[in-house]
Every structure is written in structure tokens, then in C-alpha cells.
Amino acid sequence: MDFTPMLIAIAVVVVLASWFVLHAYNRLVRMRNNVRNAWADVDVQLTLRHDLVPNLVESVKGYMSHERQTLEAVAQARSAAMNAGADLVTRAAAEMALGSAVGNLFLTAERYPDLKASQNFLLLQEQLTTTENRIAFARQHYNEMVRQFNTLIAEFPWNLMAAQFGYTPEKLFAASPQDRATVQMAS
Amino acid sequence: MSVPEMTGAASSFAAPSARPPETFFKAQERNRRATWRMSALCVFAAFLMGIPLTLVLSPFLYAVTMAAAEVVNHFSPLPPEFWQISSDLARLAVRVADAVFNQRGVVSPQELIIAAVLIFLPGIALALMLWTGMLLLFRHGGVGGTLASLNAREPNPQDLKELQVADTVQEMAIAAGLPAPKVMLIDSPGANAAAIGTCAADAHIVLCRRLLDDLNREQLQALVGHLVASVGNGDLRIAFTVTSVFETCGLIVTLINAPFGRQSRSTLWRIVRYSLRRGTGAAQSADAEQVAELLADTLDMNSSDIDRFFNSSNPGVIRKALRLMFFPFLFTNLAVELTLWFFLNLLLGPCMALLWRTRRYLADAGAVELTRNPDALESALQSLSDDSATVAGGSWASHLFVVNPGGDRSLGGDSASTEQQRKFLQAWHATANPGVTAAAHNSPSLPGAAVEFARVRQEMMSTAMAAATGNAEATVRLQAFAQAMGVDPALVHELPNINDLMLAQRGDRAALARVRMQRQSRQRQQGETQRGQTGLQTVSFVSFHPPLAKRAKRLQRMGAHLIDPSRRHSGLGGKIVLAILYLILGPLLLTCGVLMLFVIAMMIGLNLLCLGLWLALIHWLFAVDWASVIAGFTKFVQDVAAALSQRR
Numbered sequence: 001m002d003f004t005p006m007l008i009a010i011a012v013v014v015v016l017a018s019w020f021v022l023h024a025y026n027r028l029v030r031m032r033n034n035v036r037n038a039w040a041d042v043d044v045q046l047t048l049r050h051d052l053v054p055n056l057v058e059s060v061k062g063y064m065s066h067e068r069q070t071l072e073a074v075a076q077a078r079s080a081a082m083n084a085g086a087d088l089v090t091r092a093a094a095e096m097a098l099g100s101a102v103g104n105l106f107l108t109a110e111r112y113p114d115l116k117a118s119q120n121f122l123l124l125q126e127q128l129t130t131t132e133n134r135i136a137f138a139r140q141h142y143n144e145m146v147r148q149f150n151t152l153i154a155e156f157p158w159n160l161m162a163a164q165f166g167y168t169p170e171k172l173f174a175a176s177p178q179d180r181a182t183v184q185m186a187s
Numbered sequence: 188m189s190v191p192e193m194t195g196a197a198s199s200f201a202a203p204s205a206r207p208p209e210t211f212f213k214a215q216e217r218n219r220r221a222t223w224r225m226s227a228l229c230v231f232a233a234f235l236m237g238i239p240l241t242l243v244l245s246p247f248l249y250a251v252t253m254a255a256a257e258v259v260n261h262f263s264p265l266p267p268e269f270w271q272i273s274s275d276l277a278r279l280a281v282r283v284a285d286a287v288f289n290q291r292g293v294v295s296p297q298e299l300i301i302a303a304v305l306i307f308l309p310g311i312a313l314a315l316m317l318w319t320g321m322l323l324l325f326r327h328g329g330v331g332g333t334l335a336s337l338n339a340r341e342p343n344p345q346d347l348k349e350l351q352v353a354d355t356v357q358e359m360a361i362a363a364g365l366p367a368p369k370v371m372l373i374d375s376p377g378a379n380a381a382a383i384g385t386c387a388a389d390a391h392i393v394l395c396r397r398l399l400d401d402l403n404r405e406q407l408q409a410l411v412g413h414l415v416a417s418v419g420n421g422d423l424r425i426a427f428t429v430t431s432v433f434e435t436c437g438l439i440v441t442l443i444n445a446p447f448g449r450q451s452r453s454t455l456w457r458i459v460r461y462s463l464r465r466g467t468g469a470a471q472s473a474d475a476e477q478v479a480e481l482l483a484d485t486l487d488m489n490s491s492d493i494d495r496f497f498n499s500s501n502p503g504v505i506r507k508a509l510r511l512m513f514f515p516f517l518f519t520n521l522a523v524e525l526t527l528w529f530f531l532n533l534l535l536g537p538c539m540a541l542l543w544r545t546r547r548y549l550a551d552a553g554a555v556e557l558t559r560n561p562d563a564l565e566s567a568l569q570s571l572s573d574d575s576a577t578v579a580g581g582s583w584a585s586h587l588f589v590v591n592p593g594g595d596r597s598l599g600g601d602s603a604s605t606e607q608q609r610k611f612l613q614a615w616h617a618t619a620n621p622g623v624t625a626a627a628h629n630s631p632s633l634p635g636a637a638v639e640f641a642r643v644r645q646e647m648m649s650t651a652m653a654a655a656t657g658n659a660e661a662t663v664r665l666q667a668f669a670q671a672m673g674v675d676p677a678l679v680h681e682l683p684n685i686n687d688l689m690l691a692q693r694g695d696r697a698a699l700a701r702v703r704m705q706r707q708s709r710q711r712q713q714g715e716t717q718r719g720q721t722g723l724q725t726v727s728f729v730s731f732h733p734p735l736a737k738r739a740k741r742l743q744r745m746g747a748h749l750i751d752p753s754r755r756h757s758g759l760g761g762k763i764v765l766a767i768l769y770l771i772l773g774p775l776l777l778t779c780g781v782l783m784l785f786v787i788a789m790m791i792g793l794n795l796l797c798l799g800l801w802l803a804l805i806h807w808l809f810a811v812d813w814a815s816v817i818a819g820f821t822k823f824v825q826d827v828a829a830a831l832s833q834r835r
Contacts, residue, residue, distance in 0.1 A: 034364075041361060122347060130354035137362035140559070145364075 024161050031149040035170050038142035042173060045135045046081075046095055052131060053078045053102065056124055060105070063115040070101075070108050077101040088171045095135070102128060139173045146170045211555040211745050218549035225542035232538045233432070236530035241310030242791050243522045244439075248309045250515065250798040257809045280305060318435040324462050325431065326385055333383050339371035339393050348399040355408050356392055359415040362557045368392045368418055378574045381588040382414040385427050390418045401574065406567035409558050413589060416553025422546050426587060429539050436527050443520050446513070454478065515797035522790040529783050536727030544733045551738055552745065561747035565739055572735050591732035 057071055064071070077098040084094035106125065109115050116122075150169045153162035209217075253273070256265060283302035286294040294302075342349035353370050360367035368382070368390035378397045384390040392414050398407065417423075438458075444451035457478050555561045571590045653661040739747070 038364065041364075045361070123350075126347060126350060126354070130351075130358060133354075133358045134361050137358050137557075141362055141364050 020157070021161070024158055025165070028152065028158065028162060028165070028167055031145070031152055032167065034145045035142070035149050038138070038145040039173075042135065042138040042142050045131060045138050049098070049102075049128070049131045049135065050078060050082055052124070052128055053098070056102070056105070056128060059118075059120055059124055060109060060115060063112050063118075064108065067108055070105055074098075074101045074105050088173060092173050099132060099135075102132075143172050146172050208744050208746065211552045211561075214552040214741065214745055215549060215556070218545050218552060221545040222542065222549070225538065225545055229535065229538045229542055232530075232534045236526070236535055237311060237314065238307075239526045239530070239787055239791060240314065240439075240523065241307050243519060243526065243794055244310035244313060245306055245308075246795050246798050247443075247515075247519045248313065250802055253802055254805050257805050261809050276305060314435065314439070317438050318431065321431045321435050321438065322428075324458070325427070325434075334371060334391065334393070337373055337393060338375075339373050339391075342370055342372050349396075351404065352394060352399055352407060352411070355404070355411050356415070359408065359412045359557055362412070363415050363419050363553075365415065365419050368415065370394070372396050378571060379588045379590055380410055380414060382418050382423065383587055384418075384423045386423055387418055387421065390423060392418075397574075401570055402567055405558075405560065405563040406570065409554055409560060409563035410567050410589060412554035412557040413550050413564065416557060417546065417550035420546065420549055420553060422550065425542070425546060429543070432535070432539075433531070436531065440520070440523060440527070443516065443523060447516070515794070515801045518790070518794045518797045522787070522794045525790055526787055529787060532728060533780065537729040540727045540729040540731045543731045547733050548738070548741060551742060555742070555745050561742045561745045565742045565747040568735050568738060568742075588732075590735065591730065 053074060057074060061071065077094075078101075081091075081094040081098040084091040106128075109121070152158050153167050153169065256269070256273075259265060279298060280302055282292060283294050283299060285291050342353050344350055344353075349372065352372075356370045357367050365387070368384075369392070371391055371393045373393060373395050375395050375397070378395050378401055380392070380394045380398060382390060382392055392411065394411075398410070402410065441451045441454050445455055461478060551564065554564050558564070568590070647665075650661045650664060
């Protein structure tokens, strides 16, 4: 019996299978790194907001001496967000709370015309607005990457490999309706 | 009850946009597939264009080679194998041509293949070599030249709005997961935006300052999202490839023209200088920009160097001799230009324009994906449509702008601008005669209002110049005019800055220079709009920009809300008339096209004929033994002289 055609067929199958495994592995790695990078972006923007909030409180304290409650709420929300820990859900909730506290502060500042005229305050407001927007968009991008990754490891040929190499679905950085209100607050 | 009313309302809303809604993901997928189709079409069109081009260029290259060989042979003889091989190949070509055209004789398939390779290879090789050269050369050209010709500047961090737009670009870049492009602003009376660069790493986003005042933050975000999405999709690379194809065509024409004219030689010299210069980015990119413009210019069918050379009256003797020696070049040039004009304008140009349009739609869907807000983009496009969108100095790169710089009113109505024009005219006439009240000049939309408006604007500019150089009356008039107009943001940029005028009056040179520059740029811009579109748009009768109405419709499918359901609903009657027109014109255009193809084939034949004659002439010139001819002629003259003297 001539084994050559069978051997060739087996060799072709082996080559194709190994090419596929290589390609799939690289794709999984790339997707997961996308998720990691996107999360790093979100983290950077959140940290920027943490750094901007004390400046804001300082600059309005002189004008808004009667609004101690609002200012304290902001400071408390900030420390809560900084100590929220690694769990995505609690961190998301804490950051949303900080966002709405800052939004409250700006809403209150509308009632002080000399504060609104201060150039320093306007620049700070612009910085915080853009940080809110950047957080929103970074979160949107992160959730997009997570969705793509989760879909990939659930689809047929790749779920076999994912189980093999220990890829598990990632969690979304959930958005609440409250947060939408914060983003559209100042434009 | 309310249900029939609701369905009635729903159906009246559904009528204009009859297609089902789709998500932006679906829209993006659809447009990407369309891009592949259009690219395949472009490659096919380029291939079709290449056939006649090769048929013209290959004989030309062969003739030049053989002529050079003859010259070289005269001074140092070439090996006989060279002549043997060339005569063998020539005989083979003649045999194959006989078999193909006259059905005489039999040719084997290998000979057919060899003949085909002989005929098509040189032209294709030359074209591909030139194209690759252009790609490599200009890949690192940079955008400095384009930015300089647009007078772009960095955003001012002290200005809140400019700070906001810089932040918006960063936000969109984060949303797209891309490194942020650099932002530049243009102070121009028009309102437009573009993404400029040769690749995504080198991307610059250029916006007109006026946009910051006209659009709110949401709309600006949508516009910037469109530009960032197009950068992320690799549109800059595609634009670069498209322009490089056109530039290669220009380069072929320039090369053929080079022995004849200074203009082509200077273009070639610029290219060489650019390729050899390694160093400062600004000078290099200015060079690249100039070369690009020059090459694009050569594609116009205006007088090229060769025509000037051959048609100049009162040529000297040397020029006559040169004309005789190089006459086939004229036919080659004519054939190449004709082919390029026909195929670019009718085939390759429209294919590239259609390809570019799908990329615009893709970028629109990308903007919706980034901002999740289709309404913002739609309202931004509408407000741009109501505005003038011309940007001075940007004509060469017109296809890179978000909205057609030539203007596109298909989306908005003209009610806003005529209202503004009326106010403008009223206020101006009021200030002319201080005693007359504005009520007396109560002329609503005049038929010649646009012309009147342009004239008044000229008058205003000259008044501004007079005021700047110290005319008190003019200053008073301008001040009264500014007061009458109130704080109208759209017209602030039409007027020269009153502050500048005051300073200029007191002798501030910088302010005077600014006023003068604004007037000059206004004049230049008017000149440009009168000349019509320029740059890449001239080689395609299909616009590179999709009409705004179509873009709005696609945005509506992605979820934007209808702006005005009763707008521009071309009825069935209009469609029938259009269909009949196409039915009548279609066969006519087709016959014209076929005739053009015949003309091109004839030119190719003529080119072959002339090249053959030229080669024969050169061969005769070099093959004849001139020394013996001269000796014989001298002897003849001596004989005649001797015979004459004998008779006497």
C-alpha cells in the first residue's frame, strides 16, 4: 500500500492546525492586552480627577464659605474613591459618587457670579469638565474592548483555546444613569 | 383613537427615510465591504488605463534606446549580438502583429507570450518604478508645507474655546484608543475642518477658528470624532496612495516634456533636490508640497512645454533643426496626454472619488460610534452647510476636508444667510447717509442681492484700508456700522478688527500689516472661488465629497432625528424627467466615448509611425558614410569647375 498521499494529507492537516493555533493564541493575547491598556487609560483619568479635586475645593472655599456641607461632601467622596480598592464594581460606584458630588459643587457655584467671573475658576471648571469627558470616553473604550474579548473567548474555536490557557471573561466598568447626568452637566 | 393618528404620523415620518434603521456597527461593516469593492474597481480601472499608456510608452522607450544605440555605435561599435538580437525581436514582433491583425501566418503560443511581454513590459515597468519612487519619496515628506500654505497656528492656551477644542481632540482620541493627533487652527472666514498627514503617526487635525464660535461643544465633538475616526481607519494612507497615482501620471508627462521646456526641468530638479536633501523638516515639506502642486498642474490639458516649443512663432534655425530631429516626441506627448485625460476623468478619477466617498461614510459611522450621538453630527453638518466653507490656500487638499470647500447647500436652507445679507446691506446703506433712517432701505431678498453684497463687501474693505491709513471719516463710518450690526458673531470676521484699525491709525505697523493681510486674503479667496475648484477635484467629474443630504440620511438610519420632514422631497415627476434625460444622453455619451477610444488608438498608431520614421532617419544619418559622400561631392564640384574652366 502506498502511504504517501495519506501522509501528505496528515502533514497538511497538522500544518493548518498549528497555524490556526498560533493565530488564535496571538489574537487572544492581543485582545487581552487591549483590555489591560484600556483599563490603564481609565485609571489614569480617574487619578487625574482625584488630583484636581483639592485644587477645586481650595479655589472656591474663599467665595463659598457658607456651603460647607457641599465642600465636605466632595472631600469625603474623594477619599472614598481613593480607598475604593481593586474590585471594579465598588470602585465604579465610588467614582460615580465623586462625579456627582463635583457636579453638585458646580451647580452650587452657579449662584455666585463673582466666582464665575474668576478666570482661575473657569480654567479649573474646563479642566474638570474635560476630565469627566475623558473618564466617560475611556470607560466607553474599555467596555468596548471587554465586550470584544468576552465575545471572542465565547465563540467556538477560540473557547477551546481560552479554556486551555486560562482566559476568563473580564468585567465591565458599569455605567449608571446618574453618571450620564454628570457628563452632560457643563458644556 | 390615538392609534390611527400615531400610525398616520409615523407613516408620514417614515416616508422620507424608507430604509430600516441600522446600528453604527452594521453601517461600518457595510462601508468596509464597499471599500473593498471600490478598491477592486480602482485597480481594474488603473489596469485598463495602463493598456493604452503602455502601448504608447513602450515603442517610445524602444525608439529612444535604439537611437541612443546608434549614436553610441558610431563612436564605439556595439557587439554584433546586440544588433542580431534586436533584429530578431523586431521580426518576431512584426510576425505576431501580422498574425493578430491580418490573420496571416501561424504563431506558436510561446512566441505570442514573448511578444506580449515585449510590448507591455517596458511601459508597465516604467510606470510601476515611478509610482514606487513617488511613494517612497513622499512618505516622509511631512505636512509642514500644507500647514504653511493654510497659515495654520497652534491653539492659544489662554483662550478658553481653543483650550476646549484641544481637550475635545484628546477626548476623542481616548475614545478611539489612538494616540492624539496634533491640533492646529486656521483664522479663515470659512468654516471647515480637515485631517492632514501622510500616515496616522503624523496626523494633524486642522480646524477653522470660526467653527469654535459657530458650533457648541457637542457638535464640535462630533466633527472632531469624524476626523479622528477617519485617521484611525487609515484614510490618510489611502489619500496618500490616491494622490500618488495622480502624481505619477503627472511625472510621466513631465519626463516626456523635460527636454523641451524649463518648467518641466525645474520640476524635475525640485524632485531631485528633495530626494537628496536630508534634514530640516520645514524646508523639506515645503518642497514636497510644491512638487505635489506642480505635478498636479501638469495634468491639466493646458499648454505644456512641448506645445510651446513646437508652436512658437519665429523660431531660430537651431530650433527648427531641433524640431525636425525630435518630432515624434510631440506625438508621444499628445498621445500620453490624451490617454491620461480620457481615462483619468472618465474612469480612474470617478472610481477614486467613489472610494473616497465610502471612506467618508465610514468616518461618519465612526463618529457615531465614538460619541454615541448621531444628532450632534447631523446638526453640525447642517450648520456647516449653511455657512461658507472655503478655506484660503487649501485648494490642493480639498478632498481632505470634512465638508466640500466649494460649498454644499443641499442640507440647509438659504434663509439664514439672505437674512444676514439683508441686515448687512441695510446697516451699510444707513451709515452711508447718516440722515436717512434704515426704514427707507427696506429691500428684502433682491434678485441681485448676492452681487450687491459682494460689491458692498469690497467697498467696506477699501473703507477699512482708508481708515487704517488715517482717514477719520472712514473710521467714523466703520464704527457706526459696527454699532448698527450689534454683536453679530458671523460677521465679526468679515470686518477688520476695530482695535487693529485704531492702532494702525496711530501708526502701529503690525496692526496695519494685519489689516492689509486680511484684505489680501479676502481678495485671493474671491479669486479662488471664481476659478472654481482646483487640485485633485479637477480630474474627476464625480465629487470627492458625498452630498450632505445623503450623509444626513445615513445618520438618520443610525438614529439621528429628522430635522425637517418636509424638506427637499423631489417628487416622482422629477425622477421620471431625470430617467428620460439619462436614456437620451446615455447612448450619445457612449458613442462619444467609443469615438474617443478610436482617436486614442489612432494616436497610438501615429505614434508608432512617427517613431519608426524617426528611427529610420537616424539610422540613415549614422549608417551613411558621410566622409565618402563629402569627398564625392567635393570631387563633383571640382570636376564641374574643371569642366567649366576647360570650356573657357
